[in-house]
Amino acid sequence: MSEQLATALAYALSSVLWVAFCTSTSGCVPHPEVSGKVTITRDGEELVLDTGGNGTRAVDASGEVAGGCIIRNRSELSVTVQEKGAAFSFFDLVDQAGLPHVSAEIGGKLYQGACVIVVQEQQRDPYEADVAAGPCDIIRNFDGMGARLETAVFHVSDCSGAD
Template identity: 65%
Template sequence: MSETTAGVLGRALPPLFWAFISAWGSGCIADPEVAGKVTVSRDGEELVIDTGGNGTKAVDVSDDVSGMCIVRKQGELSVTVAKDGEALSFFDVMHQADSPHASARIDGELYQGACEIIVQEQQGDPYEADVAAGPCDLVRLFDGAKARLETAVFHVSDCSGAE
């Protein structure tokens, strides 16, 4: 992995972590609606997290898939989905102007990559958007093993704010 990729990922992950902790600690996390589907391939295997209805159903507390979105500040949005017990158990896209990236946890290992992410705000509301990413490569940091984000498409609304 190049030093540039490692630097981009190193700068990108801490802001997401602190935004989540800040929002959680201040009690301002609402119940965002997250609907979508992500497909990652690794070694010829297709791995999917689907919120339901081929990505059209928003997750709720009774689902086995969870989802969250955070708007850190104007133009910076993170969308996360997770499903315990699956090979692809976690996926996150973080749209930041200087370092858009995606992260996936596959078989307990973290893969990350700098990916183009497209965010289309709905009706001028920064807390509601259509989000798309892929295709792009995701790399396991310590040994360079690769996975490929084929596609990630989400519709989010009522995202939490963490400014």
């Protein structure tokens, strides 16, 4: 594995673990609002992960879809959405230290790729933003099987800003 891929994987996993820990303990991210929709194509199949209402409904504690977000110092971003039991069950986009990348779990396998992420922060709140990524290619770790992130579009607010 290349050093760049190993570094990207380490950043992605640390962000995922941080978001998972904080959202599960309800201590770090009290009530982030994450709404959006991700579309990935693989072998001619379109896979969609949607927070509800065609990406307009924010995730909540009672729903099947969970989500979290972090916006730190206006320079680091992580948005995570997870739907238990779905074939396309997890998506994370991260921009840390100028290394934008996405991760997706499809059929229990992790796909990753370096994708441009566009963030439009809301002027009234530094922890609210519109976030988009795609199109870009992603690959399955260890065997190189390809997929394509067609679009990922989110609106996030009340994101954690802790250092």
